[in-house]
Amino acid sequence: MAFVWGLLIGWATSLLAAVAVGWVVLRRLVALERRARQAERLAELGTLAGGLAHEIKNPLSTVQLNLQLLQEDLSPANPAYPRIVNRLNTVINETTRLREILDDFLRYAGRIELDRQPVELNEMLEELVDFFAPQAQAQRVRLRLRKSAEPIVARIDPKLVKQAILNLMINGLQAMQGHSGDGSGELMLSLSTRGDDAVIDVIDTGPGIAPEHIDKIFQAYYSTKRGGTGLGLPMARRIAEEHGGSLSVRSEPGKGSDFELRLPLKA
Numbered sequence: 001m002a003f004v005w006g007l008l009i010g011w012a013t014s015l016l017a018a019v020a021v022g023w024v025v026l027r028r029l030v031a032l033e034r035r036a037r038q039a040e041r042l043a044e045l046g047t048l049a050g051g052l053a054h055e056i057k058n059p060l061s062t063v064q065l066n067l068q069l070l071q072e073d074l075s076p077a078n079p080a081y082p083r084i085v086n087r088l089n090t091v092i093n094e095t096t097r098l099r100e101i102l103d104d105f106l107r108y109a110g111r112i113e114l115d116r117q118p119v120e121l122n123e124m125l126e127e128l129v130d131f132f133a134p135q136a137q138a139q140r141v142r143l144r145l146r147k148s149a150e151p152i153v154a155r156i157d158p159k160l161v162k163q164a165i166l167n168l169m170i171n172g173l174q175a176m177q178g179h180s181g182d183g184s185g186e187l188m189l190s191l192s193t194r195g196d197d198a199v200i201d202v203i204d205t206g207p208g209i210a211p212e213h214i215d216k217i218f219q220a221y222y223s224t225k226r227g228g229t230g231l232g233l234p235m236a237r238r239i240a241e242e243h244g245g246s247l248s249v250r251s252e253p254g255k256g257s258d259f260e261l262r263l264p265l266k267a
Contacts, residue, residue, distance in 0.1 A: 175206030
């Protein structure tokens with residue numbers, strides 16, 4: 001009898017264990033199914049948003065063109081000419097800004113296809129510094145480049161990586177607006193290697209990033225700057241991650257920020 005009870009207790013214990021495992025598995029399956037539905041819904045919303053942005057761009061282009069034609073047709077002899085031109089310029093500027101926001105959104109939401117090429121990163125950064133120098137000089141910011149002592153070649157999409165670094169440079173320049181107006185502001189690009197990665201640091205001497213903001217700056221449409229789209233930093237990070245790299249930031253309020261872009265050398 002004791003043997004039978006032992007068998008029954010063993011079977012019952014095994015059955016309860018199987019039920020418990022089955023319940024855990026079922027809960028995980030339900031959670032995975034819910035996530036799959038959410039991902040499918042998000043993908044659908046992304047497609048709809050992209051389509052909507054394209055649909056808005058078409059009539060917006062027509063509005064911009066007609067505003068310019070209307071401005072050309074105005075006669076300076078009209079007593080209200082200065083006031084009308086001023087208002088037209090305001091509308092033209094706002095429609096241009098809206099178009100730029102739509103273009104940024106479509107680039108960020110669209111699919112990224114990399115055109116990888118072997119690129120010597122010292123040379124690429126030199127080109128970026130030459131291109132960006134007039135903007136830095138106009139704001140009385142010193143622009144410096146600290147190159148690697150040895151050539152560093154990585155297989156990257158040069159157009160996209162340049163875009164990511166330019167976004168970081170623009171972000172640094174904007175951060176120093178009004179903070180280093182005495183000409184003491186400095187924006188530096190530095191290239192080095194760490195392990196199997198090429199590391200590009202974009203360092204500014206701006207006000208730094210407050211601790212309550214630092215975890216949010218890579219979120220889409222989050223911006224502490226007036227007029228910013230909030231897509232520059234998220235787009236830079238997305239480009240880095242599409243290359244198998246990363247983008248992070250170290251910042252100290254009152255001293256500046258260091259954005260570190262890592263790109264794998266063995267891609």
